[in-house]
Amino acid sequence: MRLTISEFARLVGLAPSALRFYDDCGLLPPAEVDATNGYRYYDKSQQPRAQLLRDLREIDLPLPDVRLALDAAPDEVADIVRSHLRTLEARSTATRTAATRLLTNLLSQQTTAVLGGPELASAIRQVAPTAAPAGQDNLGPALSCVLIELAPDEVTFVATDRYRLAVRTVRPVEFDGAAAQVLVRADELAEVSRWAAAGDVVRVELNGGLVLVRGDESRELRAVDAEYPAYGQILDGLTPPACRVVVDRVGLLDVLAGRDVVAFDIDQESLRIGDEVKLDAIGTGAVRIGFTASLLAAALEVSVGPDVLLEICEPARPVVVRSADQGTFTTLVMPVRLDG
Template sequence: MTDSDLMPIGAFARIVGLTASALRFYDDAGILRPDHVDAQTGYRFYSEEQVVTAQRLRELRELGMPLSDVSRFFAAEAASDSAESLRLLNDHMRRVSTENARSQQVAARLTESLQSKASASLCALPGPIFAAAVDQLLATTTDDPSFPVLNGVRLCVEPDALTLAATDRYRFTSRTLVPSRSAGTTWAGTVSGATLRNTVSVIRRSPTVTLAAGDGFLRVVLEDGTVCQCTLIEEPFPDTSDFLESLPSAIHRCMVDRRQLLRTMEQRPLEKLGLRLTSSGIQVLAPDDVPDLEGTGDDSELTLWFELTTLHPAMTNALGNDLILDVSASDQPVILRSADDGDFTTIIMPCQAPAH
C-alpha cells in the first residue's frame, strides 16, 4: 500500500466516528496504532483496513469497557478466538448491569428521602381497589386542549373518605372509597389523567398504596417502595358541589338490571336508545321486539332518550348489577347510582328523541 492510499488522521476520524485527539490517545495507549507515521512531520496515516477496528473500538468504549479489557478483546480477535471475545464482552456487561442496579437503588433512596421531605402523607388504600376506581373515572375524562382539566381526575381526601370525580361536560362521575389508613388530613387536587393512565397498571399489582401530596404532584407509593409520581393540573376543577345542589329533585325512580341493559345495547348498536320507565320496569324502544328489562319503578311513566356514547360507558363502569335511576324530567340530568364496594354516582344527560 502506498502513502497515497492512506488517510490522514482527520479524514479517518470522520469516517470512524472518533475525534483526532481520541485517535492520538489510543495510539499512545498502544490500542490502535496508525498504519504509518511520517518521520519528518509526525503526521499519522491510517489504512482502510483499520476502519472496522476503529469502529469496534468506538463501540466498546461507548459500552464503557476499560482499555485493559479492550486490549485483551483485540488480542482475542487477532487470534480468531471468538469465544474469548464474547466472554470479555459478557463479563463487562454483567458488571455494567450490576453497577446500574446499584446506582438505581441509591437514586431511589435519595429520591424517596427528598420527596418525603417535600410531601405530606394522605391515606393508604388497597392497590387493586384504587386502580379500579381510577379506571372508572378515567372513562369519564376527555382530551380537550382548550379545557385541560377535563382530562383530569379530582381527588378529595377527608379523614374518613377519598372521593374521586371526573367530567367531560356531558357526564359527571364520582366514586367514594374508604381508606384502610388515614393521616387525618384534608386535601384536594386534580391529577393528570395522562399520568394516571401510565401508572394504573402497576398500582393494580400492589396490595397497598399510600397517597402523598406535594407541590404540584401526587405521589403513589407502592408496597415495595416504588414511587409513582403524578402531576397535578393547576386549572380549577368545575365546582361540583354547586352543580349537584342545583339538580332538580328526583320525581321518578326505578331500579334496572345493568347486565340486561348492556346486553341490549351491545346487540342493537343504535346511535340513540329510548327507555320508557313504567311501574312494571323499563321498556327499551327499538325497531324490533325487545323484552322488557327486569327492575322496579313507580306509578308514573316517562320516556328518556340517550346517546349510545353517553349511556354505554356509564353503564359499563358502574358498580354491581342493580342500578338506580333518579329522574326529574326527560330533558334534565339523570342520576345513576350504585352502592357495591363503595358508592358510585354518574350523572348523564338525556338527548332529544330521534327524528322519524
C-alpha cells in the same frame, strides 16, 4: 306626606348616609329638597323603590346593574339577579380553589392517605374514563383530568366531560396532614391502575404533585394547574327523582350496543324501546327519556353488580346512575332531547 331623611331611612331600612349617597348617584333622589337649608324630604310612595334598592345592594349587585334593575320589569330584574348569582357562585368557587391551593402550599406538613390498593385501582378504573380525552383544548385542560380530594374521612375521585360526571369515594386506612386536592391527567392516572391493584395498600402523598407508593416502588404524577368545575353544586342541585327504576345492567348494555340515540319508555314494571325491546324493571314513576347510547353504556360498563338503578328527575336534567352493590360510586349522564 313628606318624611325627613331620618324617618324615611328607618322606614326602608337604609342609613341616612346611604340615602345621601344614592341621591348623589341619581338612583334615589328625594321628593323635595328645601332650597333654604338643603334638607332632603321623601314621599312614602318612594318606599318600594328604596326597598328594592336596599335588597339589590345587600346581594352586592354593582351600581350599573342596580340602575338598570330599578326601572326594569319584575321578570327583567329576576334575570339580572340570576346572572349576578351565577357570577357570585363562580367567584366563590374560584376563591375556594385559590384558598385551598394557598393553604396546601403554606402548610409544611405533607398530606398523606393510605388506601387499599384494589380500592384505589377500582376508583381509577371507574372515574378516569369519564374525563374528556387529552388534547381537546376547546374544553380546557381541567376536563381531561381527575380531581382527587384528600380528607380524613374519605378520598374523592371526580371526573367529567360535561356530558357525564363520575364520583367515587374511598375511605382511607390512614390519613395524616391537612385536607387538600390535586388535579392529575386522567390518562396518566389510568396507567397506574393495574400497578396499584397489585398492592395491599398504596400510600398517596400530596406534595406539589401526586406520588403513589407501593412497598419499595413509587409512581409520580405531575399536578395540573387549572380550575375544576364546581361538581358539588351539580350534585347539591339535584332534585328528588320523579322516576326510579332498577334494571338488569348487562341486559341494558346489550340493548345499547350498536345504537346511536335510544328512547326509553319507563314505568314501574318495564323499560321499553318501542315495540322491539322490553326489559323487566322494578321502580316508581313513569317517564319517556332519550340517551346517547354510547354515553349511557360507558356509565354502565364501569358500574358494579348485576343491577343498575336509574334516578330520573325530568327528561332534560342529569340522570343518576347508581349500583346497588357499591354506594360509593355515582355517575351522572345527560339525556338528549327527543323529537316529537
